[in-house]
Amino acid sequence: MVAVNDKKKNNGRLVAMGCTYEPWIALLEQAGWKTHCCYDLRTADAILEEYSPCVCIVDLSNNDFSLNSISQRANKTKQVKWIAIIKKEQLKVDSICQFINNFCVDFFSTPIPSSQLLDTAGHQLGMLEIESTSLSDVSQQCEIGLYGESKSIKHLRDMVKRVAITDVNVLLTGEQGVGKELIAKTIHNLSKRRNDDITVINCSALVEGDERISFLDPTQCASSGNIIKNGTVLLNGVEELSKSLQLKLLNYLQQPENEKLNEHDLFDVRIITSSSIDLELAVKNEAFNKELYYRLNVFHVVVPTLRERGADIILLAEYYLQQFAKEYNTLAMHYSEDAKQLLLRYNWPGNVRELINQVKRVSLLNDNNEVSLDHFDLPKKTNVRQSLRTIKDEAEKDVLVTMLEAHKGQVASAAKDLGVSRATMYRLLNKHNIIPDVRYCNGGYAAD
Structure with missing residues (x-):
C-alpha cells in the first residue's frame, strides 16, 4: 500500500493496478490524491468497491494481467473511470485497442507524461462528481427503471x-x-x-x-x-x-x-x-x-429485454425480494445458488414484468429465509422453451469463439475468414461480450 499523508486534503481516490511506485504516483499524492497500488487481481474487486467512486489506472504495458480478467472487472465496476498505460507498439494489438475503446476514458503510452496524467485524472474526478449527482437524481426519481x-x-x-x-x-x-x-x-x-x-x-x-x-x-x-x-x-x-x-x-x-x-x-x-x-x-x-x-x-x-441484461436479473430479483419482504412482512431474503442459476438460464419472455410476478409469488409462498429452485413456477430445464433467437445467438457465439481460437485472437484475420468486415466482427464481439486475447491459450476468451 502506498503511504498517504493524512494531513493533505483528499481530492480524490485512485487505484493503480500493476503499477510500481513511480514519479506520477508521487505527484498525484502531492496534489492530495489518496492512492492504492494493487498487484493481485484477487483483491482488486474489494479495493475498487471500497474506493468507488475513483479513478483506476491499469498498467497493461508488461502483460502482467489477463486482459479478460481486467475487462470483466471494468465491465462491472460502478463509478470507476479507467485509464490504461501501454507501450506505443501495443496500439497495433486488436484486443488492447478494443479494451481501451470499450472501457477506458483515456490512455497513455510509456514514458508517462506526469503533468498530463494529473490533469486527466483531475478532469475525470470532476466528471465522477457530476455523474454521482446525476445518477443520484436518476435513482431518486425512478430507481428501478434504470x-x-x-x-x-x-x-x-x-x-x-x-x-x-x-x-x-x-x-x-x-x-x-x-x-x-x-x-x-x-x-x-x-x-x-x-x-x-x-x-x-x-x-x-x-x-x-x-x-x-x-x-x-x-x-x-x-x-x-x-x-x-x-x-x-x-x-x-x-x-x-x-x-x-x-x-x-x-x-x-x-x-x-x-x-x-x-x-x-x-x-x-x-x-x-x-x-x-x-x-x-x-x-x-x-x-x-x-x-x-x-x-x-x-x-x-x-429498452433492452431482460435476457439481454445478464447478471442484472439477479440484482433485480434480489431488489424485489427485499421490497416484497417489507411490503408483505415475509421471511424470504435471499436465493440459493441453484435458484440463481435458474433465473439466469430462463429466457424471460415476459421480461421484467414476469420476473416481478415470479418474485412476488415465491415471496408470498415461502416460509423460509432462502428461496430455492423448487419455489419457482418455471421450467427447470433450459432447453424446454428455448426461443429461436436464443438458439441462433448461442450458435453465433460458438462460431465467433471457434474462429478466434483458429486465428489466435487476431480479429482482422478471423473476420476475413468469416467473410465479414472488421467493423461487423467487432459489433458481433461486443454483442456477445467476447474479449479477444492474442495471448490465448485453451479457453482464453470471455463470453457472457
Missing part, C-alpha cells in the same frame, strides 16, 4: 440522461414487459417539466373527444379542469391510434410553439410514445402514418 450494471442498462441510463434535459420527441420501443413506462417517467422526472404531471394514456382505449388529448386541437378545447395543458403525455401503444387521431397528433407536432394555444391558454405538452411492435413495418403496411412516424422518432430509445 437499475442494473449490464452494458445495455448503462447505455440506457446514458441515453435517458441525455434526452431528459431536451424537449425532443422520444420514441420508446421494446418487447412487452421491459419497463417502457418506467423509462418514460424517469425522462419526465429528470426534465424541466418534473413539477408538472405525467399522464399515461393507453392508445388502445383512446376514443375521439377524450378530454385528455384535447390539447391536440387547442381551438376546440372546452374550459374543463381535465384538459392537459402542461407536463408530459406518454402515449402507450401508439400504433393503436386511429387514423384520425394519428393525423391530429401529427398536426400538433407540426405546429410552431406559439400556435399551440387557444384564446386563453398556452398548451405546452411534451409527447413521449411507446410501442412493442415494429413501427417501420407498420408504416410499410400503411397501418401507421409515415410522416407521424418520422416526427415521433426524433430520439429512439430501445
Whole structure:
C-alpha cells in the first residue's frame, strides 16, 4: 500500500493496478490524491468497491494481467473511470485497442507524461462528481427503471440522461414487459417539466373527444379542469391510434410553439410514445402514418429485454425480494445458488414484468429465509422453451469463439475468414461480450 499523508486534503481516490511506485504516483499524492497500488487481481474487486467512486489506472504495458480478467472487472465496476498505460507498439494489438475503446476514458503510452496524467485524472474526478449527482437524481426519481450494471442498462441510463434535459420527441420501443413506462417517467422526472404531471394514456382505449388529448386541437378545447395543458403525455401503444387521431397528433407536432394555444391558454405538452411492435413495418403496411412516424422518432430509445441484461436479473430479483419482504412482512431474503442459476438460464419472455410476478409469488409462498429452485413456477430445464433467437445467438457465439481460437485472437484475420468486415466482427464481439486475447491459450476468451 502506498503511504498517504493524512494531513493533505483528499481530492480524490485512485487505484493503480500493476503499477510500481513511480514519479506520477508521487505527484498525484502531492496534489492530495489518496492512492492504492494493487498487484493481485484477487483483491482488486474489494479495493475498487471500497474506493468507488475513483479513478483506476491499469498498467497493461508488461502483460502482467489477463486482459479478460481486467475487462470483466471494468465491465462491472460502478463509478470507476479507467485509464490504461501501454507501450506505443501495443496500439497495433486488436484486443488492447478494443479494451481501451470499450472501457477506458483515456490512455497513455510509456514514458508517462506526469503533468498530463494529473490533469486527466483531475478532469475525470470532476466528471465522477457530476455523474454521482446525476445518477443520484436518476435513482431518486425512478430507481428501478434504470437499475442494473449490464452494458445495455448503462447505455440506457446514458441515453435517458441525455434526452431528459431536451424537449425532443422520444420514441420508446421494446418487447412487452421491459419497463417502457418506467423509462418514460424517469425522462419526465429528470426534465424541466418534473413539477408538472405525467399522464399515461393507453392508445388502445383512446376514443375521439377524450378530454385528455384535447390539447391536440387547442381551438376546440372546452374550459374543463381535465384538459392537459402542461407536463408530459406518454402515449402507450401508439400504433393503436386511429387514423384520425394519428393525423391530429401529427398536426400538433407540426405546429410552431406559439400556435399551440387557444384564446386563453398556452398548451405546452411534451409527447413521449411507446410501442412493442415494429413501427417501420407498420408504416410499410400503411397501418401507421409515415410522416407521424418520422416526427415521433426524433430520439429512439430501445429498452433492452431482460435476457439481454445478464447478471442484472439477479440484482433485480434480489431488489424485489427485499421490497416484497417489507411490503408483505415475509421471511424470504435471499436465493440459493441453484435458484440463481435458474433465473439466469430462463429466457424471460415476459421480461421484467414476469420476473416481478415470479418474485412476488415465491415471496408470498415461502416460509423460509432462502428461496430455492423448487419455489419457482418455471421450467427447470433450459432447453424446454428455448426461443429461436436464443438458439441462433448461442450458435453465433460458438462460431465467433471457434474462429478466434483458429486465428489466435487476431480479429482482422478471423473476420476475413468469416467473410465479414472488421467493423461487423467487432459489433458481433461486443454483442456477445467476447474479449479477444492474442495471448490465448485453451479457453482464453470471455463470453457472457
